[in-house]
Amino acid sequence: MQGKKIVAREYAELADRRALLEMEWPPCRAGCPVHADVRGYVELIARGRYRDALALIMEVLPFPSVCGRICHHPCEQACRRNGLDEPIAIRELKRFVAEYPYPEPLRFPKPVQDRGKVAIVGAGPSGLTAAMELSRRGYRPAVFDCNGEPGGLLATAVPAYRLPREVLRKDTDAILSQGVEFRGGIAIGKDMSFEDLRRQGFKAIVLAVGLSKSRLLPVPGADAEGIHTAIPFLAAANAGRLSLAGRHVAVIGGGNVAIDVARSALRAGAASVRMVCVEDEKEQPAWPWEKKEAADEGVITLHRLGPGRILTDSGKVAGVEFRRVLSVFDPDGRFNPKYDDSVAVSVPADTVVFAVGQEADLSFLDGSGVEKDARGRLVFDRVAMRTSATDVFACGEVVTGPGSAVEAVASGRRAALAVDAFLRGDKGGIPREELPPKIGELPVEWRSKISRGSRARVPERPPAVRKKDFEPVDRCLSENVALAEARRCMSCGAGAIVLEDKCAACLTCLRVCPFGIPVVDGTAEIHSYLCQACGMCAAECPNNAIIMAGFAPDAIRKGIRAALESVRSGGPRIAVIS
Secondary structure, three states: OOOOEEOHHHHHHOOOOHHHHOOOEOHHHHHOOOOOOHHHHHHHHHOOOHHHHHHHHHOOOOOHHHHHHHOOOHHHHHOOOOOOOOOOOHHHHHHHHHHOOOOOOOOOOOOOOOOOEEEEEOOOHHHHHHHHHHHHOOOEEEEEEOOOOOOOHHHHOOOOOOOOHHHHHHHHHHHHOOOOEEEEOOOEOOOEOHHHHHHOOEEEEEEOOOOOEEOOOOOOOOOOEOEEEHHHHHHHHHOOOOOOOOOEEEEEOOOHHHHHHHHHHHHOOOOEEEEEOOOOOOOOOOOHHHHHHHHHHOOEEEOOEEEEEEEEEOOEEEEEEEEEEEEEEOOOOOEEEEEEEEEEEEEEOOEEEEOOOEEOOOHHHOOOOOOEOOOOOEOEEOOOOEEOOOOEEEOOHHHHOOOOHHHHHHHHHHHHHHHHHHHOOOOOOOOOOOOOOEOOOOOHHHHHHOOOOOOOOOOEOOHHHHOOOOOOOEOOOOHHHHHHHHOOOOOOOOOEEEEOOOOOOOOHHHHHOOOOOOEEEOEEEOOOOOOOOOOHHHHHOOOOOEEEOOOOHHHHHHHHHHHHHHHHOOOOOOOOOO
16 A cells, blocks of 8 residues: 655645545545545534534535434444444434534525426435436426425334434425425326426436335235234324334334334334344344344344234234244345244234335336336336436436435435436436545554544433334434544544655654654655544644645644634633634
């Protein structure tokens, strides 16, 4: 691995400091599905510049409040503090700036929309993202949805204890304020056809209809009274139409949706909830933190059992008979459970919810000219983001399969780029995404040199209390805790860059570096995967041959002087240098 070096002329020609940071990405940014500048906004938070941090997030992520609550945070899984102590609480910091009580809301400039109309079918995260991105590019997007409010399954199926509706509305209102029109209560294919859209002047159509139907396994007795599927069950719970007082619930499935169902059943008054899945504890696909929260609230999970038949009494559910699972995946890693039919396990229940997967409802495509394959799925070109119809594109879970909100956002943005290329007549379509190189792992032998600190913990309501209602499970970080957590960030890649034509190989950088990182052989070399971005080498270099990618030492000196002057004048004794 080589240290970053440029010559002074190249540095002088850079338009701004951000170009230095684009030379190499930290793992957190590379791991984010939308490649948000995680290091950048965490550093802004550490400097107390919360509004700027939020603006930076929203450059690529129009759902900061939503993702601050429910994102599966792959950025944290990639954080280089893993293995050192604990990753930065990036999701919680995003939530902090999204929910900070600003005196005025973030304002967005009104885009000039003179490049034609685009219709988006579906107001979930992928559809709204596609619409916002198209609006920013000068188009007039209109989002059609059969529901009366935007948000898709975020609004109807994600439990309110995870995502309060006012939090979702904050993000959708911000999106609509950027030139996006929402037309609710309109079912495309029923109230309006694709030809109607074209006659109204829409130059392209984007399908972002998601996976709105829950699957029901064809087991004997599945038509009994007391059988439910996940999405309608969650929608009823969110609308306050579900009462399970004293009921005994069995949830079939082991994913995150199954956990939402189980925890919602508890909150609707169920006396007991058992979640039964074919996987063992390690194979179960739900996120570890979701499983822990459910277990803390009293959900019992039974593993390696697959439903054989529904037990009934006078046409009503009385329980489920399960078969013992021998294996879940075939030798190629494909889902293909094998059962031991000689072993039957009965679980008593008067309510059974199937949470075994979702599928798209594509019946609205009949007669539209948009093709489906033999299995009823959308025929789709994943490179061009286009269906079989020249002017019809698609994005989100309808083409990617089940995923997270942030992954849907990434898909929606890519669809918008494809529509833009199509309407501009660019036959090359959207270019393949080429990412900058990623900063390497911190070597084990260097980890002892790095200071450690405890990760911030969000305050949670006790399980025995929170499972009785649909109020949020946890609270936002306080300002002091958020500042301390942001300052745990190692600013990976924001450190020293040597201007090799100015370096005199004087060894000053090596002498002052507290980590002993510089290597001087002809000219200095400072490896980015080791540099801790303290700035001492840049400040002390007698020939100004070292620059910092993330900040200018002169700016820090000025900030310190201003802070000290403020203290002398009676200002606060704690200052944030921005």
